[in-house]
Amino acid sequence: MNLNILEKNLGYKFKDKNLLKLALTHKSSKTPKNNERLEFLGDAVMDLIVAEYLCQKFKDTNEGELSKLRAALVNETSFSNLAKNLNLGNFIFLSNAEEQNNGRHKNSILSDAFEAIMGAIYIEGGLEICKNIAIRLLEKNYDEIDSKSLLKDYKTTLQEITQAKFGATPMYKLISSQGPDHEKKFVMGVFLNDKKYGESLGKSKKDAEQKAAKKAIEKIEKENI
Amino acid sequence: MNLNILEKNLGYKFKDKNLLKLALTHKSSKTPKNNERLEFLGDAVMDLIVAEYLCQKFKDTNEGELSKLRAALVNETSFSNLAKNLNLGNFIFLSNAEEQNNGRHKNSILSDAFEAIMGAIYIEGGLEICKNIAIRLLEKNYDEIDSKSLLKDYKTTLQEITQAKFGATPMYKLISSQGPDHEKKFVMGVFLNDKKYGESLGKSKKDAEQKAAKKAIEKIEKENI
Incomplete structure (x- = not known):
């Protein structure tokens, strides 16, 4: 060498x-x-x-x-x-x-x-x-x-990663919501080819999606898929 | 000045x-x-x-x-x-x-x-x-x-802090346990003058106490009581 x-x-x-x-x-x-x-x-x-x-x-x-x-x-x-x-x-x-x-x-x-x-x-x-x-x-x-x-947002970053690694686009789905109307919270999940990569609670769907995307990025990096 | x-x-x-x-x-x-x-x-x-x-x-x-x-x-x-x-x-x-x-x-x-x-x-x-x-x-x-x-353990460190700040010794109490006998887990809480400062889940009571003590230290430091 x-x-x-x-x-x-x-x-x-x-x-x-x-x-x-x-x-x-x-x-x-x-x-x-x-x-x-x-x-x-x-x-x-x-x-x-x-x-x-x-x-x-x-x-x-x-x-x-x-x-x-x-x-x-x-x-x-x-x-x-x-x-x-x-x-x-x-x-x-x-x-x-x-x-x-x-x-x-x-x-x-x-x-x-x-x-x-x-x-x-x-x-x-x-x-x-x-x-x-x-x-x-x-x-x-x-x-x-x-x-x-x-400082790109997590959803953009995740999409870039999944496009490059799997040629696929992440999908976000509402898993549940909780609390009264004026202070509802949402659990959003992020899926790739129907496999869940992360889910998170947020004050808005968008907020929950960002947090779920962050978890998915960490999961993908950790698994080094 | x-x-x-x-x-x-x-x-x-x-x-x-x-x-x-x-x-x-x-x-x-x-x-x-x-x-x-x-x-x-x-x-x-x-x-x-x-x-x-x-x-x-x-x-x-x-x-x-x-x-x-x-x-x-x-x-x-x-x-x-x-x-x-x-x-x-x-x-x-x-x-x-x-x-x-x-x-x-x-x-x-x-x-x-x-x-x-x-x-x-x-x-x-x-x-x-x-x-x-x-x-x-x-x-x-x-x-x-x-x-x-x-590298003192967290329980020792917490005791030193609470002695110095409040002249009191932390108490640990079992809050709950879960799982079957061969893989039971325990939630221990740490209390100071009957106020709960932290609780944590662990594989043994001792493990849960250490984690609860760590949380209590962080809480006390954060509140800067």
């Missing part, structure tokens, strides 16, 4: 190649050490880098909006996309079983390895170098980093 | 006094700007500083344990204690209403201001300076930073 290619994609040359290898070592490898500690550190590194980036980019945006923007950038799906852009999957060390299980393409494994790589660069190169690399990767991955592009 | 004293307590002299003042400005002040953005940044700064500190201090500890240790150090109660050691409450700018409402002593306001100060030091002084200050404050506040000292 030629780690030079990965280093070229990253734009960073590790002095300590063992540190890079550790960052690429998934826990399934059953080696004495794996990348979980580096991932723990890298997660915090990315949180800070993105927080600072957003504060500098949006001088007048309030904290609530900044938090939402960060949540849209710092999550498993986002990091797994950055990992894919780096072809990181090709370089991860994992067990044969995990290999058979399509581990190289799992969002969770890719995202964790990406965080571990960032943790490793932070340890060796410091925050500034890590910042430059992370921001270059983020800006390359997103056409625009702003509220309009990043 | 003599901010020199605060700077002396912090061990850091701000070049930009307006930045320091901004970090001390609670949103109740109704000034055009407040400390929320700095708090957002400072929160991420502290997360990274503590993550790195723990990684360096505990070379062989796994990620799960490191996460628990960090959660014990990076939270509202912990940061409000650091704030109190700095007498930060004396220096916060807040509205008269919040002042009457004992705002200067609220854990949430103190913790937020502490994070904002760290965010401000990070912006002006960079990560290394911020790291030195934060670690000095943490090590001064905790006798020992290790699992044995930090």
